[in-house]
Amino acid sequence: MAHQTDPMGRRDVLALGGAALAGLVASQAVAAGPATVKFALTPVFLTSDLDLLDKLKSYLQQATGRPVQLVTRRTYQEITAMILAGQVDAAWVCGFPYVANKTQMQLVAVPVWHSRPVYQSYLISDAARTATDLEHLKGDIHAFSDPDSNSGYLVTAAELASKAISPEAFFSQTFYTYGHRNVVRAVGSGLAQSGSVDGYVYEVLRTMEPDLVAATRVVRASAWYGFPPVACLAATANSENTRLLTKALLGMQADPTGREVLAMLELDSFSAEPPSLFDTIGANMELVRKRA
Amino acid sequence: MTWFTAISDRLPLTFKVPALVVVLMIVIGAGVSQVVFSRLVATQERQLNDLADAYLDGVESAIVDPVLRQDTWEIFDALDRARRLYQAVGPLQTVVADPQGAVLAASDPRAAPIGAKIADVFPVPASATGKVEIGGQGRATVARPLVVEGRMIGDIYAELDTAALVHERAQVLWTLLGTNAALTVLLAALGWFMVRRMVRPVNVLFAALQRAADGRVEPISEIEMRNAGSEASRLFAQFNDMAKAMADREALTGRLAQEERLSSLGRLASGLAHEINNPLGGLFNALDTLKVHGARPEVREDVARLLERGLFGIRDAVRSVLATYRPDRQVRNLLGADIDDVRLLVRPEVRRKRIELIWENQLPKEFEVDAFPVRQVVLNLVLNACSAVPESGTVLVRAQVDAADLWVDVEDSGPGLPAHVEAFLGAAGSESPVAGTTGLGLWIAKRMAAELGGTLTAGHSSLPGAAMRLRIPRRVGIEGESQHVA
Numbered sequence: 084m085a086h087q088t089d090p091m092g093r094r095d096v097l098a099l100g101g102a103a104l105a106g107l108v109a110s111q112a113v114a115a116g117p118a119t120v121k122f123a124l125t126p127v128f129l130t131s132d133l134d135l136l137d138k139l140k141s142y143l144q145q146a147t148g149r150p151v152q153l154v155t156r157r158t159y160q161e162i163t164a165m166i167l168a169g170q171v172d173a174a175w176v177c178g179f180p181y182v183a184n185k186t187q188m189q190l191v192a193v194p195v196w197h198s199r200p201v202y203q204s205y206l207i208s209d210a211a212r213t214a215t216d217l218e219h220l221k222g223d224i225h226a227f228s229d230p231d232s233n234s235g236y237l238v239t240a241a242e243l244a245s246k247a248i249s250p251e252a253f254f255s256q257t258f259y260t261y262g263h264r265n266v267v268r269a270v271g272s273g274l275a276q277s278g279s280v281d282g283y284v285y286e287v288l289r290t291m292e293p294d295l296v297a298a299t300r301v302v303r304a305s306a307w308y309g310f311p312p313v314a315c316l317a318a319t320a321n322s323e324n325t326r327l328l329t330k331a332l333l334g335m336q337a338d339p340t341g342r343e344v345l346a347m348l349e350l351d352s353f354s355a356e357p358p359s360l361f362d363t364i365g366a367n368m369e370l371v372r373k374r375a
Numbered sequence: 376m377t378w379f380t381a382i383s384d385r386l387p388l389t390f391k392v393p394a395l396v397v398v399l400m401i402v403i404g405a406g407v408s409q410v411v412f413s414r415l416v417a418t419q420e421r422q423l424n425d426l427a428d429a430y431l432d433g434v435e436s437a438i439v440d441p442v443l444r445q446d447t448w449e450i451f452d453a454l455d456r457a458r459r460l461y462q463a464v465g466p467l468q469t470v471v472a473d474p475q476g477a478v479l480a481a482s483d484p485r486a487a488p489i490g491a492k493i494a495d496v497f498p499v500p501a502s503a504t505g506k507v508e509i510g511g512q513g514r515a516t517v518a519r520p521l522v523v524e525g526r527m528i529g530d531i532y533a534e535l536d537t538a539a540l541v542h543e544r545a546q547v548l549w550t551l552l553g554t555n556a557a558l559t560v561l562l563a564a565l566g567w568f569m570v571r572r573m574v575r576p577v578n579v580l581f582a583a584l585q586r587a588a589d590g591r592v593e594p595i596s597e598i599e600m601r602n603a604g605s606e607a608s609r610l611f612a613q614f615n616d617m618a619k620a621m622a623d624r625e626a627l628t629g630r631l632a633q634e635e636r637l638s639s640l641g642r643l644a645s646g647l648a649h650e651i652n653n654p655l656g657g658l659f660n661a662l663d664t665l666k667v668h669g670a671r672p673e674v675r676e677d678v679a680r681l682l683e684r685g686l687f688g689i690r691d692a693v694r695s696v697l698a699t700y701r702p703d704r705q706v707r708n709l710l711g712a713d714i715d716d717v718r719l720l721v722r723p724e725v726r727r728k729r730i731e732l733i734w735e736n737q738l739p740k741e742f743e744v745d746a747f748p749v750r751q752v753v754l755n756l757v758l759n760a761c762s763a764v765p766e767s768g769t770v771l772v773r774a775q776v777d778a779a780d781l782w783v784d785v786e787d788s789g790p791g792l793p794a795h796v797e798a799f800l801g802a803a804g805s806e807s808p809v810a811g812t813t814g815l816g817l818w819i820a821k822r823m824a825a826e827l828g829g830t831l832t833a834g835h836s837s838l839p840g841a842a843m844r845l846r847i848p849r850r851v852g853i854e855g856e857s858q859h860v861a
Contacts, residue, residue: 224488224489224490228450241689255490256447256489256490258446258448259448260448260452261448262552265448265452268455269448272451272455272483272484272485273483273484273485273488274447274448274451274480274481274489276483309505
């Protein structure tokens with residue numbers, strides 16, 4: 084899952100904007116032909132999503148030398164479906180859908196955060212609580228980010244599965260917020276008593292929206308997992324668009340505009356990583372599937 | 376209302392008018408405030424209801440789908456955004472519950488956790504009409520059912536912050552009170568000032584009348600006349616005319632008294648001439664006798680005694696006249712001899728008309744009343760009686776005292792007083808001289824009696840003519856001089 088978390092409070096606005104953009108993209112695609120690079124992602128961030136998208140688009144156009152269209156969707160499921168349907172040249176997805184569709188997908192690049200292509204899942208609770216372990220959260224109303232998110236669902240579900248219990252049975256109630264930031268909001272406001280959230284997003288939020296994060300605390304950080312990657316359809320992995328996009332992402336830290344984008348994302352760079360980076364996610368997925 | 380009228384009559388105009396202004400301003404202020412305030416309340420409630428409706432409309436449209444999907448996060452997110460979007464409504468808490476009354480989500484989840492019973496976490500809306508009413512607590516509640524295609528899928532409960540509205544009401548109320556109070560004070564002060572200006576001439580006139588009642592009739596000064604308005608000037612001018620007329624009358628009265636005194640002197644003059652002339656004849660005779668038979672000692676002694684008696688008689692007559700008419704007289708107590716002096720003065724008249732004069736002077740040696748005016752009045756009364764009786768008539772004079780008063784009765788056997796004179800003497804307050812020739816003396820006598828604090832009344836005598844009764848109260852605290860009549 085990734086750090087493409089979704090939306091902040093403007094998720095709906097962005098979704099609408101995304102939809103409009105997508106419509107625009109479609110019509111332009113007809114006009115411009117296959118030369119347009121189409122890159123999909125969930126609304127990634129936080130307070131400056133639109134700035135980020137502008138900057139990212141600007142960099143990618145400059146780096147690929149082609150028109151670039153960014154396509155945003157609310158859920159990982161929608162993004163995953165677009166990749167599988169060949170509607171986009173590449174997409175920033177979560178490790179969980181990548182692993183789940185490993186046979187049809189191919190890695191394009193993996194973000195490097197704090198010098199490593201890995202991140203954690205956090206269990207968070209209200210700042211006033213003293214829980215230090217998942218066990219202490221039994222009976223809570225628990226907020227998940229997305230059913231296709233590794234850090235926002237799978238990590239917690241797998242840990243419970245290892246104890247032979249389902250999230251629905253362990254928690255009194257669960258719900259999905261479709262955004263890591265929303266998990267923080269849900270827990271901070273008291274709507275949920277605890278939540279599963281992307282550690283990378285949480286840490287970025289800590290600097291960008293300290294008040295929001297201050298209402299919560301980290302109960303426990305998980306093991307390290309492969310960072311949500313950029314992936315493409317394996318069948319089109321050798322297309323010119325995908326090749327140009329891969330080159331642009333991997334060369335981002337060498338370009339001033341690229342570095343601005345990375346700075347906004349608080350990432351070091353994008354790197355090429357082996358699929359094995361996501362094996363632990365695959366193991367968790369198997370665990371949950373077996374339990375189910 | 377009689378007590379009110381009584382109190383109100385006693386209060387000065389300078390108090391009553393400002394007080395009336397205050398009362399009117401309070402009534403008007405209360406009425407206007409009531410209208411303004413009720414309009415404000417109605418406007419506020421209408422606005423609040425419009426806002427609440429708009430708010431609930433917005434929330435409803437945003438949460439219908441999430442409620443159908445039981446999407447807790449989406450409901451919360453919609454409520455959370457609405458809270459910021461509709462800050463004018465001031466939603467403190469918005470709760471969405473399912474048809475069974477279990478909370479699906481709330482804008483403040485800590486106060487209304489998911490799954491809690493709505494009855495436990497939200498006050499029942501105050502009004503079943505769906506209208507929001509602004510209570511004094513600064514909070515108002517409203518509820519709306521969520522209905523989709525005729526099916527009830529839940530309820531929205533909202534608690535709105537009306538503190539600002541309540542505060543606005545209080546501010547308006549205090550502003551109204553403050554403005555009204557300030558206006559009331561201002562207008563009352565203005566009323567007091569203006570009325571004081573308006574009644575100033577009345578006060579001036581009142582003071583002048585008060586002085587006149589105390590016996591000092593003075594015209595209103597030129598300064599006051601200049602300061603007064605045209606109406607007041609006319610009023611003052613009329614008062615001054617009246618004051619002048621009164622002063623003239625006072626002067627006239629004084630002259631009349633003087634003339635009356637001289638008039639009675641005139642009436643006495645011929646009698647006095649006789650009184651002096653009679654002994655003079657005897658004295659001349661005695662002188663002749665002395666010239667012829669002066670050598671004889673017994674004759675000389677007889678003549679000397681004769682001369683002495685004659686001269687005594689003349690001296691007494693002259694003394695009495697002087698005592699009555701001497702202008703530089705001093706205030707002194709009445710002596711019994713004063714009354715007897717009157718007898719001496721009227722003797723010529725008595726003798727001329729052969730009147731039987733019954734003289735009962737029972738006065739002590741001295742009595743504390745002013746001697747001069749009493750002599751004057753008694754003389755006047757006795758002379759009147761003497762002139763009223765026919766030849767050989769009877770006049771009775773009785774002077775006596777009791778602890779407090781001097782009483783002098785003068786009765787005669789004449790025809791009695793004319794009716795109008797008797798009426799004048801009977802009427803206590805009559806101030807004007809009576810018409811007719813004989814009235815002036817009695818009028819002055821009555822005035823002099825009144826100046827001494829006494830009375831002069833008329834009645835019928837058993838003689839059977841007129842009966843006059845003079846009563847003069849004893850003076851208190853003034854020590855008279857025991858000066859003899861001479």
